[in-house]
Amino acid sequence: MIIRSAIRSDLGAILRLLRELGDETPTHPSAVRMSSAAVRAWTRIETDEDRTVLVAERRGQIIGTLDLLLVANLTHDAKPWALVDNVVVEAGSRRGGVGRALVDDAVDRAARAGCYKVEVLSHERRHGAHAFYTTLGFDNTTEGFRRYL
């Protein structure tokens, strides 16, 4: 398995994986629609030097993804911080170290960029994800608030 930065031709596989987050109306996995909005969003992402979408690839198949955002900052000696989001490993490949490899790679990138912290938010119902992040050294010490628009 390799972890690498995603390229445009990975977009369909990434969108298929993101369906597993269950944030949208479920569709058959083969019926993922690559909307023009998603393609426009990808164009913004790939030209943003503070944004990296990672993929885990095994035998030519994309089996996991993660979105890393570096945020410029005025506190902590103006060191940036990093946000990790949209972490998904395909259901059949879980508990095999793929998620850990994705997060480790993201944390390495954040450290190399001089970040002083990496943040991740996870819905309170995602108990498996909470155990995952705790195992990887993230402290559950903050209360998160979210207002959907």
Ligand SMILES: CC(C)(COP(=O)(O)OP(=O)(O)OC[C@H]1O[C@@H](n2cnc3c(N)ncnc32)[C@H](O)[C@@H]1OP(=O)(O)O)[C@@H](O)C(=O)NCCC(=O)NCCS
């Ligand atoms: C959360 C997720 C990304 C973890 O990916 P993964 O490849 O299965 O994770 P790993 O195999 O690298 O797990 C590393 C360690 O984290 C812990 N862990 C991972 N998933 C866990 C779970 N469901 N329950 C308890 N501990 C878990 C274990 O200690 C594991 O090591 P072990 O398997 O040797 O015991 C994956 O389960 C997933 O895609 N879930 C659905 C989407 C989701 O919830 N994403 C997070 C959104 S915030």
